[in-house]
Amino acid sequence: MCGIVGYTGKKNAVPILLSGLRKLEYRGYDSAGIAVSTEKGIEIVKLKGKVRKLEDKLLSYPLIGHCGIAHTRWATHGKPSAKNAHPFRYKNFSIVHNGIIENWKSAKDELISLGYKFTSDTDTEVALICFYDLYKKLGINAAITKLTEKLKGRYTFLFIDENKPNEIIGIKSGNPLVIGQNSDAVFAASDITALLSFTKKAYFMEDGQFFVAKGSSLKFYDFAGKKIEKSPEEIKWDVKEAERGGYKHYLLKEIMEQPDSLNRVMAGRLNLFDDELRETIAPKGRIICTACGTSYNAALCFKYFFNMLTGRSVTVENASEFRYQPFDLDSDSLVIVLSQSGETSDTKEALLIAKTAGTNTLAIVNSWESSIARMADNRIYMNIGPEISVASTKAYSAEVMLLYLLALRIAGEMGVSKEKLQIWRDKLSLVPEICTHYLSNITNIESIARKYYKNKNFFFIGRGIGYPVAVEGALKLKELSYIHAESYAAGEMKHGPISLIDNDFPTIAIAPDNKQRAVLFSNIEEIKSRMGQILLISDKKLEGCDILIMPEIDSWLSPFVYILPLQLLSYYIANLLGNDVDQPRNLAKSVTVE
Ligand code: F6R
Secondary structure, three states: OOEEEEEEEOOOHHHHHHHHHHHHHHHOOOEEEEEEEEOOEEEEEEEEOOHHHHHHHHHHOOOOOOEEEEEEEOOOOOOOOOOOOOOEEEOOEEEEEEEEEOOHHHHHHHHHHOOOOOOOOOHHHHHHHHHHHHHHHHOHHHHHHHHHHHOOEEEEEEEEEOOEEEEEEEEEEOOOOEEEEEOOEEEEEOOHHHOOOOOOEEEEOOOOEEEEEEOOEEEEEEOOOOEEOOOOEEOOOOHHHHOOOOOOOHHHHHHHOHHHHHHHHHOOOOOOOOOOOOOOOOOOOOEEEEEOHHHHHHHHHHHHHHHHHHOOOOEEEEHHHHOOOOOOOOOOOEEEEEEOOOOOHHHHHHHHHHHHOOOEEEEEEOOOOOHHHHHOOEEEEOOOOOOOOOOOOHHHHHHHHHHHHHHHHHHHHOOOOHHHHHHHHHHHHOHHHHHHHHHHOOOOHHHHHHHHOOOOEEEEEEOOOHHHHHHHHHHHHHHHHOOEEEEEEHHHHHHOHHHHOOOOOOEEEEEOOOOOHHHHHHHHHHHHHOOOOEEEEEOOOOOOOEEEEOOOOOHHHHHHHOHHHHHHHHHHHHHHOOOOOOOOOOOOOOOOOO
């Protein structure tokens, strides 16, 4: 959470930092701030609110300087306010921070006992004053070494120093930091999208490293202060992919571009990863998938598909639970982690636990060179370009597609016939076209949204592969519209939830043509008999139900096709309610705290 950005070079730092902040705002957006080394020394402008508000303020309070740092915040320590917004300043130093200092309280008490005073409730100010105290006693390099020994937690800092007006120092321990360089400047940011407009040459910092940059000069060190060599990488994402491309919101763009992104996911992969995964991956032991949120929901689809294909079961676990769960992992197991950002704290920790147990690990990620991508034994990239909108859409379908293809690969290694696998490859290869056709012929989703948007509660139900689609549909609706939405395997309704049904509590039923549909339709009748309204997502009409009519497809493809009306419905409802669809309240895209 939180986005940090830094610049040192020949140009005015302010527009570059603001452009970076706009790209990073998905990481948190409750306050924003900027610190620039100007002719008067370090000057800071910060406030509660979004980057747009900071830009307005800078119009009446312009800053000019060639070096600076900036921040967009998702509050952890201390509520959103100008006082708790970054950057912080102490004496000659200013800091921005992404992460959490776990031992902030004891460090703060110690500094207070030394006579230091604090102006905010944040752990960041503790880190800054701690750094200053060490710097005063030891000088800069030894202060960095000591600071990193002293602080517990996961943190990435950028510092500027009034005494060295063109210099930035960046420290990485746990949270991401990418450095870009061109012929006249160095850029630093939490993720590469903030750098794409300026350079494609990037250095990915590892934990335990810091950098010092001045103008275009750039040096890397380890925490012991030893100089290290790093090689730059060429960033493959295109700057256009991080823009809205004529759509009103990133969310709508990302929903609509799924046929294209699925084509990109599949390109070269219908050979079932022969180029990417050279060794056998079917484990003798268990297969466990772990992830958070939407990525977890994608893994639920894999569980059903893999079981249908091979008869074997897969365990799917929330990463936040997995990390504390004593699973009997060993070298015969395979742990698959999924993460769009590649930085989700719980998923990262779950991966670490699997690795420590000697288990073979495979990561499915979108963000290039992210921590999770680097840590796993094997990695598969989604290749869908950046997902900017906070609610995940195209990463979900990409994850499901990669998992389906992976299921085919593992099934093949387990002896499932080539003919059977080929039938599935043929079906999957048609998915982008089916999605394009569906998206170009949508008619009544907006009117359905208008009918339902004032309701306060929704159930989402499904059976078989319709169930994980219902789970993801409910998550999309609640995070975008702030309406209470709960998902259930339809058979569970009569074990309790049905008691909530009345005329004001509609149910959205995901009803693809699978073998469970007849019994799902009976469950729908039970709801209707209790005055519950039903919105059916199906290719088959049912009397007394609203319907979003779907194409006739193999039910196993519903995670790609049936999810589209659910994403769009959530989008339209959120719009009708006047919500910020790209940056829903209280959320952040990259969840780097536990
Ligand atoms: C929901 C959403 C979140 C993420 C979750 C995991 O729309 O975006 O639930 O799916 O925070 O994020 P990643 O995939 O980056 O690990």
